[in-house]
Amino acid sequence: MADGESLFGEEHVRRYRETGGEVGQIWREGATVLLLTTTGRKSGKPRTTPLIYAQDGDRYVIVASKGGAPEHPGWYRNLEKTPGVELQVGARLLPARARTASGEERERLWRKANQVWPHYDEYAQKTEREIPVVVLEPA
Numbered sequence: 096m097a098d099g100e101s102l103f104g105e106e107h108v109r110r111y112r113e114t115g116g117e118v119g120q121i122w123r124e125g126a127t128v129l130l131l132t133t134t135g136r137k138s139g140k141p142r143t144t145p146l147i148y149a150q151d152g153d154r155y156v157i158v159a160s161k162g163g164a165p166e167h168p169g170w171y172r173n174l175e176k177t178p179g180v181e182l183q184v185g186a187r188l189l190p191a192r193a194r195t196a197s198g199e200e201r202e203r204l205w206r207k208a209n210q211v212w213p214h215y216d217e218y219a220q221k222t223e224r225e226i227p228v229v230v231l232e233p234a
Contacts, residue, residue, distance in 0.1 A: 107145040115186035119145065126212045129155060130183040131231070133173035141181075144170045148184075148231075149204070149211045155182060155191070155231040156204045158212075163221030171227055182231060190234040195227045204228045 102110055102119050111119035111130055122128045122145075132143045149156040159171035174180055174193040182191050196204050205228050209215050219226055 108143050120185050131170060132181040133170050134177040136173045136176040142173060147212045149207045151204060153233060156208055157229045158208045158215055159227040160215055160218040163218035165222055191231040192234055194230050196230050201228045
């Protein structure tokens with residue numbers, strides 16, 4: 096397995112930051128990964144999560160799948176409360192605003208995200224909730 100493919104969680108964040116994304120931006124099955132830093136909804140502290148992304152013009156698209164778990168991931172609940180986030184995409188750090196896509200936009204971006212990580216459709220089969228598709232717009 097290539098160096099970046101085995102990364103997960105805090106170790107993924109650490110290696111990504113150390114190498115400016117050279118290790119960790121390309122992940123399993125060629126999926127592209129960014130680092131999302133949200134503000135903890137209870138702690139108020141920064142929380143960084145490595146997430147697969149698709150690009151839509153100059154915007155980034157992430158999916159709150161949590162592998163098909165019944166509840167939304169913590170990072171999604173954080174950005175619902177505080178939509179101002181920071182992204183690291185490769186070596187670039189940028190502030191962004193997060194919003195949840197709906198309707199036709201959500202369907203189009205869901206398909207785009209599935210081109211990057213085909214497992215999202217599988218995750219959707221495992222859960223009753225509609226998995227949020229989040230648009231990150233550079234601020």
